[in-house]
Structures are given as structure tokens and as C-alpha cells.
Amino acid sequence: SQTIHQWPATLxxxxxxxxxxxxxxxxxxxxxxxxxxxAAGRGLQLLFYSVGxxxxxxxxxQNLSASRPQDRQFILSSKKLLLxxxxxxxxxxxxxxxxRRTDTQYFGPGTRLTVL
Amino acid sequence: xxxxxxxxxxxxxxxxxxxxxxxTYSDSASNYFPWYKQELGKRPQLIIDIRSNVGEKKDxxxxxxxxxxxxxxxxxxxxxxxxxxxxxxxAASKGGSSASKIIFGxxxxxxxRP
Numbered sequence: 001s002q003t004i005h006q007w008p009a010t011l012x013x014x015x016x017x018x019x020x021x022x023x024x025x026x027x028x029x030x031x032x033x034x035x036x037x038x039a040a041g042r043g044l045q046l047l048f049y050s051v052g053x054x055x056x057x058x059x060x061x062q063n064l065s066a067s068r069p070q071d072r073q074f075i076l077s078s079k080k081l082l083l084x085x086x087x088x089x090x091x092x093x094x095x096x097x098x099x100r101r102t103d104t105q106y107f108g109p110g111t112r113l114t115v116l
Numbered sequence: 117x118x119x120x121x122x123x124x125x126x127x128x129x130x131x132x133x134x135x136x137x138x139x140t141y142s143d144s145a146s147n148y149f150p151w152y153k154q155e156l157g158k159r160p161q162l163i164i165d166i167r168s169n170v171g172e173k174k175d176x177x178x179x180x181x182x183x184x185x186x187x188x189x190x191x192x193x194x195x196x197x198x199x200x201x202x203x204x205x206x207a208a209s210k211g212g213s214s215a216s217k218i219i220f221g222x223x224x225x226x227x228x229r230p
Contacts, residue, residue, distance in 0.1 A: 044220045103148045103216035107159040
């Protein structure tokens with residue numbers, strides 16, 4: 001069965017510091033991968049998605065970037081964090097083009113980021 | 117682009133009663149409507165979904181209805197229990213051959229009173 005991992009689980013970083021969050025998926029090949037951010041008590045905002053290695057689509061202009069160096073690895077980065085980057089970062093996967101598409105996304109456990 | 121409106125933002129019901137959460141969407145091309153449940157500090161979990169070729173779907177105490185003409189869909193939870201307390205998100209997606217960009221509603225915080 002498929003599983004999705006995120007790390008770290010929690011992170012406290014000072015303003016202006018860099019960021020790297022990692023997401024990996026097991027048990028599937030060629031997944032579509034997504035990064036969402038959830039501010040405290042709010043909904044989910046789509047940040048980036050990827051349909052394959054090196055293919056990144058950005059949804060919201062911001063201080064963040066994403067990369068997909070391997071098929072089942074998705075990384076969210078920032079060179080300099082802002083206070084407004086605080087939130088709950090969720091990675092999600094769904095079956096990609098090479099499989100039977102269902103449009104259903106499954107979320108990882110999330111990373112809670114606090115920028116001070 | 118797609119916009120999903122969800123209400124109410126908070127809902128409190130007596131244990132054993134029913135709860136209804138309603139959503140509207142703007143893009144008539146949307147064809148997939150999942151519902152997620154998020155407990156405090158946890159990830160959103162898919163609880164039920166419906167596609168545009170179906171008007172209603174049930175799974176035990178949970179049901180979802182879809183009105184394509186009016187562009188609204190609803191979640192119904194019957195015989196509510198304490199473990200139903202959580203934030204519920206509706207969502208809409210056009211799907212597609214490559215990727216599905218899901219647009220989420222703002223969430224409903226459901227509280228079950230003992």
C-alpha cells in the first residue's frame with residue numbers, strides 16, 4: 001500500500017533563515033505531488049504541484065520554491081523565511097498519468113512551521 | 117478560476133442528531149467533489165467523494181448530495197457521535213488527464229454536544 005512521509009514534523013526557525021521541507025511517497029510510481037499551506041484555523045492553500053521529475057507548477061507567487069529531484073520526492077524550500085510563512089505544510093499525492101487516475105489526493109502528516 | 121464557498125463555519129449539534137454542511141462552487145466544469153475530515157493537529161482525511169455523474173452517495177452514516185444545475189453539494193452526517201467532532205472541508209476539482217487542482221472550501225468546525 002502507499003504511504004507518504006514528511007519531515008520534520010515540527011520546525012521553529014528565525015526570520016531570514018532558509019527552509020527545506022521534504023516529502024516522500026512509497027508504494028507508487030510517477031505520482032502527482034502537491035504542497036499545501038494551512039494557516040492556523042484556516043483552509044488549505046495550494047502552493048505547488050508536480051506531475052514528474054523536474055516539473056513544477058506554482059500556484060501562488062511567494063517566498064517559497066519547490067523541487068522534485070526524484071520520482072517520489074518533493075521538496076519545499078525558501079532562502080529567507082518571513083513571519084507570514086508560519087503554518088502547517090501538507091504534502092499530498094495522487095495517481096499520476098501512468099496509472100488509473102482518480103483525482104483523489106492523500107495527505108501526508110504535515111510539518112508545523114513557526115517562524116519567529 | 118474555481119471558487120468554493122462553504123457554510124456554516126461552525127456547527128454544534130446534539131449527539132445523535134444530524135449535521136449538514138453545504139458548499140457551492142463556481143466552475144461548471146468541476147466534476148469531482150471530495151470531502152475531508154481534519155482532527156486537531158492532524159492531516160485531512162478523505163471521508164467520501166462524489167463525481168458529477170452521480171447525484172447522491174452514501175457510506176454508512178455519511179452521505180453526500182450533488183446538484184449540478186445549482187452548483188452546490190452537501191455533506192450529511194446522521195446519528196452523530198463524539199468522534200465526529202472535527203473540521204470538515206469540501207472541495208471541487210476539474211480533474212484532468214495530468215493533474216487535479218483541488219480547490220478547498222474554508223472549512224466547518226463541527227462540535228458534537230454530549
